[in-house]
Amino acid sequence: MGRIIVANRRGHQLVEWNADTDSEEARQSILEAERILREAREKGCAVSRKVGTQHVLDDGAFDPYAEEYQIIAPIAGG
Amino acid sequence: MPVLDPLRGLWQRLLAWDLLPTPGPEGARRDGPVERPWRYYWDHLPKRTAGADFSARDYQDARQRAEEVARTTLGDELWQRLMMDGYLDVPSRRYSGITYRLTIGHRIRVICAPGARSPWPYEYLCINPTYPLPELEFFAHLFLYARDREDTLVRVAAPQPWDQRLGRTF
Numbered sequence: 001m002g003r004i005i006v007a008n009r010r011g012h013q014l015v016e017w018n019a020d021t022d023s024e025e026a027r028q029s030i031l032e033a034e035r036i037l038r039e040a041r042e043k044g045c046a047v048s049r050k051v052g053t054q055h056v057l058d059d060g061a062f063d064p065y066a067e068e069y070q071i072i073a074p075i076a077g078g
Numbered sequence: 079m080p081v082l083d084p085l086r087g088l089w090q091r092l093l094a095w096d097l098l099p100t101p102g103p104e105g106a107r108r109d110g111p112v113e114r115p116w117r118y119y120w121d122h123l124p125k126r127t128a129g130a131d132f133s134a135r136d137y138q139d140a141r142q143r144a145e146e147v148a149r150t151t152l153g154d155e156l157w158q159r160l161m162m163d164g165y166l167d168v169p170s171r172r173y174s175g176i177t178y179r180l181t182i183g184h185r186i187r188v189i190c191a192p193g194a195r196s197p198w199p200y201e202y203l204c205i206n207p208t209y210p211l212p213e214l215e216f217f218a219h220l221f222l223y224a225r226d227r228e229d230t231l232v233r234v235a236a237p238q239p240w241d242q243r244l245g246r247t248f
Contacts (some may be wrong), residue, residue: 005147005150006106006113006114007110007147007211007215007219008106008112008113008114008115008209008211009106009113009115009120009128009129009132009140009209009210009211009212010113010136010140010143011139011140011141011142011143011144011147011212011215012143012144012146012147012215013111013112013113013145013169013232014112015112020107036112036114036224039114040114040116041185042114043116043117044208045116046219046222046223046230047226048151048222048226050150052153053153053154053155054151054152054153054156055150055151055152055153055218055222056222057222057223057226057227068145068150068192070147070151071116072219072223073115073116073207073209073211073216073219074116074207074208075205075206075207075208075219075220075223075230075234076205076206076207076208076234077203077204077206077234077235078204078206078236
């Protein structure tokens with residue numbers, strides 16, 4: 001089971017998918033997760049991926065077998 | 079009629095709110111179960127608030143969730159250090175002898191080793207998220223930028239002569 005932590009004013013919300021299940025619903029959830037990451041990056045967000053016990057910023061393509069991604073807010077000065 | 083196609087496309091985009099900037103709280107309500115704040119603008123909100131639709135309970139819940147995710151993001155070792163010291167230091171990979179001191183909800187303090195010279199005229203760097211976030215959540219984000227994406231941090235940082243709480247976090 002993979003998940004995206006969407007950091008927002010709610011603290012965070014989760015988008016989850018299951019890459020080990022072969023069903024239409026599972027495929028749709030993977031597509032939706034990929035879509036969210038792509039959209040966030042296009043809008044200037046960074047993306048981190050859990051590596052070991054902590055997150056690191058990641059520019060790689062969406063990996064459905066990743067354990068956890070997080071959408072990181074764009075930053076601005078001032 | 080082909081000549082009407084561009085107008086039709088424009089109208090559809092207007093209806094989809096692609097062209098008109100949408101204020102955050104209103105837009106977020108359309109997102110369904112997961113808010114996507116990068117789609118909207120939030121500059122109109124008073125400092126350190128998340129929108130008029132946010133209740134005291136919402137703030138409380140958000141801060142609680144933020145703690146969980148900040149701990150997940152940093153990992154246990156860094157989290158324990160943050161809880162013990164009240165800050166995390168991130169050595170610069172770009173400027174020799176420079177360390178970024180990150181404190182929850184505050185500006186970054188630039189610390190110079192003896193003999194090192196800061197590239198900035200002031201001691202503090204003001205950096206905010208572009209949409210409202212709980213302080214702890216943004217602290218973890220800022221840590222990742224400082225450690226993994228220093229160029230971005232350097233590009234956007236606004237040097238300031240004093241410390242102050244950030245305006246876009248709560």
